[in-house]
Amino acid sequence: MGKPTGFLEYKRVSNPTRKIEERLKDWNEVYILRDKETCEKQGARCMDCGVPFCHRGELLHNGASGCPVYNLIPEWNDLIYKGRWKDALERLHHTNNFPEFTGRVCPAPCEAGCVLSINEPAVTIHDNERTIIDNGFDQGWVVPEPPESRTGKTVAVVGSGPAGLACAAQLNRAGHTVTVFERDDRIGGLLMYGIPNMKLDKDVVQRRVDILEAEGIIFKPNTEVGKDIRSKKLLDKFDAVVLTTGATKPRDLDVEGRELDGVHFAMEFLSANTKSLLDSKLEDGNYISAKDKNVIVIGGGDTGTDCVATSLRHGCKSITQLEIMPKPPKERNSDANPWPEWPGNEKTDYGQFEAIVSKGKDPRKYSIMTTKVEGENGKAKAIHTVQVEWVKTENGGRRPQAIPGTERYIKADLVLLAMGFLGPEDKIAEELDMKRDSRSNYKAEYGKFKTSIKKVFSAGDARRGQSLVVWAINEGRAAAREVDTYLMGDTVLP
Missing domain, CATH: 3.50.50.60 (FAD/NAD(P)-binding domain)
Known part of the structure; x- marks a missing residue:
């Protein structure tokens, strides 16, 4: 919870931005980090609110409130207040594969649900998250963690955006051999080519991709499923297929x-x-x-x-x-x-x-x-x-x-x-004769993620429609649990 009286003692201090006259001359990130001491004080503002609304994402009147990946926010706010940065990183990674992405581009529905925000500026949850992960990389704490053994099962993930990468990371952690197909020349999907550098530096994306590759995930860029490789061939070659192609058809x-x-x-x-x-x-x-x-x-x-x-x-x-x-x-x-x-x-x-x-x-x-x-x-x-x-x-x-x-x-x-966007492109769905919902998304129930085609699953914007990066990570992780259960009869994934 942080310091019991911290919310009374400290005012909100967000990550500062670079001067506009300076940043308009380059493509570097707009936001810069506060020092650790300031961040620790901001962690102290997390109050003993009894029932924290910040760490569980809900859709209220079509708007997100709370964290869709269920970040353990009061826990890591308390840990950074106490200076236990490595422990805070462990708790952050427990629910979120890529806090360096959400800490930069997420609009922070967690702060909308912060109890302190009823009558005061919310806790700087979003900025605290980025500080924890960036400090973790600076300290050398974020390293590849390949699985100790392999299951012998193979999974194809189509699309390397946040949903695809989260799904691949979790399935690889469970010991499955995962191959990610991406039609662009670089891995990252929306994270690489859909979000400008000044919001998300591409070295930050590549740094995480390199870790995932070192953990054993196989990446296939410049490979468009439905063109360079037929969709049906994936069904023959892999034990399961997950479609995370995004909602890339523009209005x-x-x-x-x-x-x-x-x-x-x-x-x-x-x-x-x-x-x-x-x-x-x-x-x-x-x-x-x-x-x-x-x-x-x-x-x-x-x-x-x-x-x-x-x-x-x-x-x-x-x-x-x-x-x-x-x-x-x-x-x-x-x-x-x-x-x-x-x-x-x-x-x-x-x-x-x-x-x-x-x-x-x-x-x-x-x-x-x-x-x-x-x-x-x-x-x-x-x-x-x-x-x-x-x-x-x-x-x-x-x-x-x-x-x-x-x-x-x-x-x-x-x-x-x-x-905005109208849903995924048609090629894969038409080739597999797969059912789609009224908005043309791949039809798959949330929580199960199974499409109308055997052993084919879908997650992220391709299933739910255009949404936030943090919801894509939520769906990628949840779909991985369902795929693991399908392959093994049970799941070891959180």
Whole structure:
């Protein structure tokens, strides 16, 4: 629990960020660590709350509250307060295979469920987690731990994002021989090419991949299942198959002018940038440049923010981020959105802060719908928008309705579509004739993870739809238990 009176004595101190003027000149991580002494005091703020809501993830009104991987948060907060850093690392790894990822990119639903956050700023759970794992690596405590023996069973994991890596790590720990197939040239999936360097440095990803490989996991990059190797061949070759391909089918913009040069999906933009950065520090030119362009980002989520931040680093002329939803309130509405639900108030992320400083204004505009992309000589030059209001429908839902007289014309040389994802791509499901749910995800019940095809399981975004990295780790670990049970009749996995 930390120090009994710590929450009364110490104010919240989060990990600081690098100066915006400095970080816009490079691709290094935005956040830096507090010193250990400060972190120990922050661990002391964890109060004796009786029933901690922080360490068990629940979905409340479609928002996460508490930690989806059930991190033993009060325990390791108490341990770092007492200076027992190695013990804290052991307790952290007990539930989370990759705290260096979640400690960087997770939005911290644990803090939404922190009891202290009812009337005070929450404990810095997210930052404490990153400090524990980064200190563990610095001290040389994180080392490969291969299994003592092998079961003789083989498992194929398709996709090397957080769900796939977590599943592979757990199955390897149980002694099975695991092969991970990845269509990209580097292992990591979303972690490698979907999240920019300034949020998650790729050396951090590769460091963990190297450990997993040293523990005995076999990685097969540049191998697309359904193209380079047939899906059915995996069924013949392996004792079990786990599909963790992610929800990589992007939601498109169905308007006139969508086909114009300069209109791209956000992941085309972000992935190409990261690959070029890793391959040549952007010297090969194999990316979509925003330099000197009027950039429009359509979509207000994390991916949209990453597009804003990337465009600023390219040196864009202007940046505008459009969101079709209404602007959230400044403060939590305690009646409609009470604790411990995820707070639905407005949040300003790193990309928006950077735009405010470098361009002089917040790039976000709310309740805006794009109606047309206008072009010249085959290239985008502007978009047409209209303000919308959300009206109730007969079935109790809501839909956007255009407000007459609010039409607007905005210059646009580059339009980035960051409107979310619709599910996994079709190739594997069609080849296996596998059942899918109403949202086109691989159909597999949570907790069992079995698909309609014998010995084929699914986990992560491919099964649940677009979600958080921490939920992907949750599902990867849980699916591993089910696969282990399927192969052995019982499971040794937590």
